[in-house]
Amino acid sequence: MINTLFSHKRYSFMSSDIFEMIPDDVSSFIEENIIPIRLKKRQVLFYEGTIPSGVYILKKGKIKKYATGLNGKEHIFYLIRENGILGHHNLLCKEKYSHSAACLTDCLFHLIPKEIFFSIIENNQEILHSLLKNISHEFGVFINNSKILAQHSVRERTALSILRLDEFFEEKGCFNLSRKDHSNLVGTSIESLIRVLHDFKKEQIIEIEKNTIIIKDTKKIITAANFR
Template sequence: MINTLFPHKRYSFMSSNIFEMIPDNISSLIEENIIPIKLKKGQVLFYEGTIPSGVYVLKKGKIKKYATGLNGKEHIFYLIRENEILGHHNLLCKEVYSHSAACLTDCLLHLIPKEIFLSIIEDNQEILQGLLRSISHEFGVFISNSKIMAQHSVRERTALSILRLDEFFEEKGCFKLSRKDHSNLIGTSIESLIRVLHDFKKEQIIDVEKNTILIKDTKKLITVANFR
């Protein structure tokens, strides 16, 4: 579905698995040095302004990446799902984290210590190229999001977010996300989001039950989203 709607993946949270095709010796090195981490829904993996100690591979669950404004409100700018990597941006540029990451669901992660990760990418061009593709894709999504925030109405942004979240959660037309997280992803208030969702329900575009959204008419959603 997403490939039809977004042929250039400008809006998609989907990113490639950079560890999908690596030599056995590097795979063994990673397995020998990973540190498994289990977190519950709502727990924070790392905070903005802290120092990276390695990179994380998400083995199970969903994670949000967000920045916090002066008023304490979150802006969610990217979502991570199984087999994707996070924490590498600031590690590579030798800076503190520019954002925070927290669990949308219960999560299992593998931490690859900083020294191991840096030695791996130094000796393996395929992984380095995969990292560059991942960073480039995320940057492209960030630019597209900036345009959406500046030029699209809350109604249009909400429609587009539903299409993206449907792809991200892979539940075939149905997904669950808290109103707070959904509004922080769109860049609006919870009250404004609820009003738009109510309108969509009246127009028979979606159905809503608590925090679960069921898509009833994808074509109408595409029309409302008004993306280019």
């Protein structure tokens, strides 16, 4: 429904799976060299300012990517779900992590050590092409996020966040996210977010059940977002 009514791709968290189309021998090589890592909800995968040791493929769960300001407040700028890749940006440019990544749910990762990762992309143009496509999409989303924060109201940003989160969680018109994480994604205080959500509830755009938001009127939430 949202796809047909709202041109959302330039705001979407849906990155491509870079290992979707790879030869069997490469897939076997990766499987032989991965290191499985399991983390619980709210645990941190890596911190801003630390040195990358490889790239992570998220096999199960949901992840937030965020930067922390001088006041300690998080700014969530991207979300990752199953088969997404993390840690490649800073590994490729040989810099420390420019952001942190933490679990929104219990997660399973496959760590590909950096030596293995570099050998894979050096010898496989299709994977390298998919990786560049992934990075380009995330950069485009980041640029649009910057524009949104500078030019749009909290009400408009909240409406857009509901559309994006509905797509990301794939729960058919509802999603569950803490008010703290939701406000850090919108770029506002928890109190301001709650006020807007209750306005949407009064307008019969959404229903609220604890941290779960249920979209009741997709067209109205698109209108409230005021994005073209």
